[in-house]
Amino acid sequence: MKNFKNRLLFNITYFLLWIGYFVFARLYFMLFHFDKTQELDFSTIFNSFLYGLRLDSSFASYLSAIPFLLITFSVFIQPKKIKKLIKWYSYILIVFINLLLLIDAGLYEAWGVRLDTSLLPYLNTPELMIATVSTFQLISGIIFWLLISFIFIKLFKRTIENRIKNISVSNWLQTPVFLLITAALIIPLRGGLQTIPVNQSNVYFSSKMFANHAAVNFIWNFFNTLTHKTDGTNPYKYFDDTIAINTINKTKNQLLVADTDSILNTAKPNVILIIWEGLTAKIVGSLGGEPTVTKNLNRLSKEGILFTNFYANGDRTDKGIPAILSGYYPPPVKRVMRMPNKTRSLPMLPQKMIDLGYNTSFYYGGDLNFGNMNTYLRNAGITTIIDGSEFDKKDWNSKWGAHDHVFMERFAKDLSEKQQEPFFKIALTLSSHEPYQFPDEYKFGKDSEDNLFRSAHAYTDKSIGKFINFAKKQTWYKNTLIVIMADHGHSSPKHSGPFNSPKRFRIPMLWLGGVLQKTGVEINTVSSQVDFPYTLLNLLKADNSDFTFSKNIFNSSSEQYAHFIFNKGFGTLNKKGLYLYDYVSKKATLETGEDAVKLDSLGKAITQDAYQDFLERK
Numbered sequence: 001m002k003n004f005k006n007r008l009l010f011n012i013t014y015f016l017l018w019i020g021y022f023v024f025a026r027l028y029f030m031l032f033h034f035d036k037t038q039e040l041d042f043s044t045i046f047n048s049f050l051y052g053l054r055l056d057s058s059f060a061s062y063l064s065a066i067p068f069l070l071i072t073f074s075v076f077i078q079p080k081k082i083k084k085l086i087k088w089y090s091y092i093l094i095v096f097i098n099l100l101l102l103i104d105a106g107l108y109e110a111w112g113v114r115l116d117t118s119l120l121p122y123l124n125t126p127e128l129m130i131a132t133v134s135t136f137q138l139i140s141g142i143i144f145w146l147l148i149s150f151i152f153i154k155l156f157k158r159t160i161e162n163r164i165k166n167i168s169v170s171n172w173l174q175t176p177v178f179l180l181i182t183a184a185l186i187i188p189l190r191g192g193l194q195t196i197p198v199n200q201s202n203v204y205f206s207s208k209m210f211a212n213h214a215a216v217n218f219i220w221n222f223f224n225t226l227t228h229k230t231d232g233t234n235p236y237k238y239f240d241d242t243i244a245i246n247t248i249n250k251t252k253n254q255l256l257v258a259d260t261d262s263i264l265n266t267a268k269p270n271v272i273l274i275i276w277e278g279l280t281a282k283i284v285g286s287l288g289g290e291p292t293v294t295k296n297l298n299r300l301s302k303e304g305i306l307f308t309n310f311y312a313n314g315d316r317t318d319k320g321i322p323a324i325l326s327g328y329y330p331p332p333v334k335r336v337m338r339m340p341n342k343t344r345s346l347p348m349l350p351q352k353m354i355d356l357g358y359n360t361s362f363y364y365g366g367d368l369n370f371g372n373m374n375t376y377l378r379n380a381g382i383t384t385i386i387d388g389s390e391f392d393k394k395d396w397n398s399k400w401g402a403h404d405h406v407f408m409e410r411f412a413k414d415l416s417e418k419q420q421e422p423f424f425k426i427a428l429t430l431s432s433h434e435p436y437q438f439p440d441e442y443k444f445g446k447d448s449e450d451n452l453f454r455s456a457h458a459y460t461d462k463s464i465g466k467f468i469n470f471a472k473k474q475t476w477y478k479n480t481l482i483v484i485m486a487d488h489g490h491s492s493p494k495h496s497g498p499f500n501s502p503k504r505f506r507i508p509m510l511w512l513g514g515v516l517q518k519t520g521v522e523i524n525t526v527s528s529q530v531d532f533p534y535t536l537l538n539l540l541k542a543d544n545s546d547f548t549f550s551k552n553i554f555n556s557s558s559e560q561y562a563h564f565i566f567n568k569g570f571g572t573l574n575k576k577g578l579y580l581y582d583y584v585s586k587k588a589t590l591e592t593g594e595d596a597v598k599l600d601s602l603g604k605a606i607t608q609d610a611y612q613d614f615l616e617r618k
Helices: 002-032 042-073 079-111 117-124 126-131 135-164 174-183 209-215 218-227 241-255 295-300 317-326 349-355 370-379 404-416 449-472 475-479 529-539 596-616
Strands: 270-276 305-307 359-364 384-386 423-428 480-486 509-512 521-523 562-566 569-574 577-582 587-592
Touching (some): 002 135, 002 174, 002 209, 042 079, 042 174, 042 218, 079 218, 270 317, 317 370, 349 529, 370 384, 404 423, 404 449, 569 596, 587 596
Parallel strands (some): 270 423, 270 480, 359 384, 359 423
Antiparallel strands (some): 305 509, 569 577
């Protein structure tokens, strides 16, 4: 029993040693950047340490796995040999991690981000790296590196020796217990038992970006970006880069200017963007879909401007959000929103609105750590963020967050208070996501996945319809544009033809509000989510040049196109054709119309150019 206790104490102590080290590392980072730290109040500084513990625990779990396993082997191997292995393993890690600690602190001033794989290209020219620091900085840095490495080596050495000296070979029955303890490291490693593993979003808590950066565990961040790093080659390269860009520009450049008068009666309206989870045109009656699912949306379609040929660019929320707010095509397989080292340089519609004097806010009833959404939204500059933590757990469904009727009531409540105008408010719904749980009538029953899907959207439709009725009674409505748009389409209800045909990606977009010059209008221009920020900023007479993948939706040319991307494939369409391509089989899965050949080249060029931008973006 004594041996069991000593082994257990070693495991706990070793894990806590690394936690202590990471607390020291955060303190060092904040002292190194004391000019930024002193701008934070005490509670914010404290929260940087508190929130940071999740990533600290995650990486401490990685580092503890081998020692925990070795301690398990000490049941039948001489502990002296185990002690030696653990000591040298720890010493090497300390020296290496301390080096990265100093590099991280030094680079932050210039790069404004925690250590990531942006460092790696510079390792090819170490002489240039050394040349960027003075001799004093280099020598003092090396001395400090050796000093803190020595201190932590001594600390680890003493702790390891003190804990292992009381351990001896013992009953083999302890082996499965300590194997189980080692396996249990998976819990802090992934940040708990929740559906979504821990990521940078879990430690982003403040409107002060430095506080968020301080909370990030530098070595966790480095290895996270390392594992997400591409090999630097573009697997979708089909043309010479110049030919690809020329192919795109030949069509796109004639689509950048609206050829109709502004549909708004003011250049600076309030804007409310409601992003509807997973709504496909297949169940929207006003778009030719099933007539009885979205009765409120069908009715409202006659009161505003309905875009009847509008498409999602991706098939998931974490692909749709960057398309809508950054005008950015989702890369095949990869998800840019999950990579803060890339999203930090994306153009951001919320930031553009802030530059125009807008107050910005984002509402979501669930966990903003999903897909690293929190990090993305903080990088977008959004000033007020409301998430699932603001809602009582009794109002949550089993998985995603607050039910949509509760969520939209909170959204309405906040908007019923006096508003500082102009404002840009975004609300992302969630109840129409699997598993389709909500506290209301299942209008279409529960007998099939498709009927669950229909019932959930009928419920969300009722919640949004109630919100629009509320909005019409508010004083700000006459100066407000309300945009209802889906984040992506859906495979439900089942459709004929290829799984990734345009039917899966066609979604509604409806514009409502008192600022519309005309209502009861349908726009049948072929367009997509990436065109939204460019078009909106054009209407606001603002600079939209950063949104390089976008077009103007109010250009009515028959050359208008939409391009959507799915796992290892794409689809490109206009009014005269469709081209659907699969990169695995390297062949078209569907091509129709007189423009199919042209769309073949255009689609391959867009996918190549967009992915090249993704690769190069830092």
